[in-house]
Amino acid sequence: MELKYILIFLLGFLSCAFLVYGVGYSNVEIPFATGLVNSDVSAPNDWVDTDDIVVFDDMVILRIPNATLSSYADSGSMKPVFDKGANGIRVVPESADDIDLGDIVSYRFGKILVVHRVVEKGIDEDGTYFIMKGDNNLLSDERVRFEDIEYVTIGVIW
Numbered sequence: 001m002e003l004k005y006i007l008i009f010l011l012g013f014l015s016c017a018f019l020v021y022g023v024g025y026s027n028v029e030i031p032f033a034t035g036l037v038n039s040d041v042s043a044p045n046d047w048v049d050t051d052d053i054v055v056f057d058d059m060v061i062l063r064i065p066n067a068t069l070s071s072y073a074d075s076g077s078m079k080p081v082f083d084k085g086a087n088g089i090r091v092v093p094e095s096a097d098d099i100d101l102g103d104i105v106s107y108r109f110g111k112i113l114v115v116h117r118v119v120e121k122g123i124d125e126d127g128t129y130f131i132m133k134g135d136n137n138l139l140s141d142e143r144v145r146f147e148d149i150e151y152v153t154i155g156v157i158w
Contacts, residue, residue, distance in 0.1 A: 041117065041135065042102030047091065047154035064154065067091050070106070070115075077134030078104070078115060082156045088115075089155035096128040096146040104153040107132065107144050115153065116141060 052063040067089050074084035081104070082088065090106065093099055099118060106115045107130075119140055120131035130149070133140035 042100075042119075044102045044104055044117075044154075045100050047152070062089070062155070064089065064091065067154070068151075070151070070153070072115065075134075077137050078117075079136045081135055082158070085158070087157045088153045089157070090151035090153050093146075093149060093152050096130075099130065099146070099149065099152060105130070105132065105149050106151040106153070107149045109141075109148075113150065114141070 048062060048064060054061040054063070068091075070088035070090050072078070072082055072084055072086055072088065076083060093105075099105060099121070101118055101121060103118045104115060105118060106113050108114075114132070116132035116134045116137075118130050119133045122129055122131075124143075126145070128146055129143040130146075131140050131142075132144055
């Protein structure tokens, strides 16, 4: 019985290796999923073009107009993506069209700047709204309007 599962695993692994190296993706790293995939979470948009990332032996340069740095409180709501000690790279979105499912945004909730992921985007009688949720939270936040969103996180450096 165990041999059957080992053979199935090896067949899948070799198939993946063939697809990766046989179809021209030799420089792309493929995350290995072991059944612990959370399909409810969308990935953020790709805000930085490969041409805007310049790598040298002693430094990396990111060409991102109007980017600012952020740091995070030790709340735990966005673990394991980031928490206290991580540095965020963020930009100011120009319109609601700039924000999609999976993006991590900072929005005003009273005097607090909350950083959560967009899990729903919709339109109601008041216009476009967003539902946010911390990756490590059980419940989502209330509806948020574009006017309350200050930043989109486009990168995290640990």
